[in-house]
Amino acid sequence: MVDTVFTSRPELAGTHGMVATTHWLASSTGMAVLEDGGNAFDAAVAAGFVLQVAEPHLNGPAGQVPAIFVKAGDRTPKVLCGQGTSPAAATPAHFRDLGLDLIPGTGLLSATVPGAWDAWLLLLRDHGTKSLRDVLKYAISYAWKGVPVIGRITDTIDAVSGLFVHHWPTSAQLWLPDGEPPTPGSLHRNRTLARTWQRLLGQAEIHAGREAQLDAARRAWSQGFVAEAIDEFSRRAFRDDSGRDHAGLLTGDDLASWEATYEDAVITDFGEWSLVKCGAWTQGPVLAQQLRLLEGFRDRLRYVDGRPDAETVHLATECAKLAFADREAYYGDTDVDLGTLLSWEYAERRRSLVGEEASAELRPGGPDPRLPAVLERTRGGQSGTGALGEPTVDPVGRTRGDTVHIDVVDAEGNMISATPSGGWLQSSPTIPELGFCLDSRAQMFWLEEGLPNSLAPRKRPRITLSPSMALRHGEPTIAFGTPGGDQQDQWQLCFWLAHTVGGLNLQESIDAPAWHTTAFPSSFYPRAWRPKELVVESRMGEETIRELAERGHDVVDAGSWALGRLSAVSRDAVTGILRAAANPRGMQGYAVGR
8 A cells, every 4th residue: 555645736827718628638629729719618619529539438429518607797607408308208117118127328228318519509609709610620630630549448448349349330340440449549530420520510501600500500410410310220229238139219309309408506605615516417416415514524624734534534425425315315307405405404414423433324314215126236236436437347338437527717707617428439339320329328317216316208317427616705716527427526525625624726636635435326327336335545544544444434445546537727816817737647637728
């Protein structure tokens, strides 16, 4: 076990613009757009499309994107909902007829309406300044000329190569050139995807005017050739991780009936700081619940030399268990009583359940909590460490936590935090005419009826994607987030505590040792959970890890630099100084600015 002494690291600072993402090409693209006179929203959209090419194992064109943003002229944060709904034909009865009690995590059955394209273009139309060509040209170029392959892309493709060869031949054609995964450092081209984007662009530019072109491009996707190709392809049956072949449920009418929307953000006050999250159709409010619970333990939270002590990790873990139990019982695309769940009074009652020993119980609160009956079967299954938020992929394509993240702030004060995901290369077979595959986000629904997150037609799944923003004295100050599935709002808690309790700067807070628990059901098939498991980075130190084990936690040492892929940007409203930081874990995230 390595016990590394914490070393202070400066955060990037400037006054013109900052971009921090999970891949250097996306960050560089976002900065190029800012340098070309674009604003934060232009930069985020351009970076988002590049991530679909640069990190195809973590997101894709048919994925989704929730975002939180604030405009220079309106300091009230808003939410961009780029999560599509389930198909009209998706009912629990349909899956029961197929003999399934969980929605498979791969294949066509778990597809929702693709949301990323419409959401990015809606944001660009309403709040950006650039044309579609201006922001899409970078991704088209990388798809056509090739993007450098990182090792994790190779590892992911290698893990599912048998599935591709024997059951998903269109994916094998794209991702196994000459029968082998692309080697790290080589260039991988997806010219079919480039042509799809060029065709969308061509149909947009028939029209005059920036807004008209963007609306035309949205229609070309949801009502044109993209929707037609998805409709036709979904009728075919392919292997999924149930071990059988199933056709999909998504239709062209499903795509045509959905558009991205804006929503009010959930803002929770904690003294001088306020946390901004998406609504309970995401897991976002669970971070606010954890913080509300920890308010009562404020005098017991400590960071020493940039590292949390054992009591801090223990208290945070036990509060996480309570908050995530409520996520399972109450969150969903329905009327969720966040006023109660985020109240001080409710937290005070729940806080009394936190003891000195690790709990092995899943304990939702409230007047009428309901948990899925299937959880008794999934308890104790292999949940995976979720290291780096990168895919934990098995040979049938089963994956957890595949996501990317973008934070941008510009000199005027426009700021955005976005967490695109879904449609990763291993989620379902590649649609040969389009060069991308569908997402698998519907696996997060429960098939048991009567729950807030039960499957129903044209409903959003309760997703793990969870961008964040922080206000200080009411002024938008920090945009931050991380990939990582169920771990997102635990690793963001680590960041928040390091910054607000430990007094560390953005980069130091990202670098500080992280942890998470798997003591609640995974949102990903097969929904496993381990009631007392606590995953930590070894840099916490041997004494801290030993004390956590003595408190009853089943401690898993993930390694020195293993958990999370956080990035962040900030703006000081008084001085105008902008800052940014990115994750050193994985040597892939990048912050840039001037």
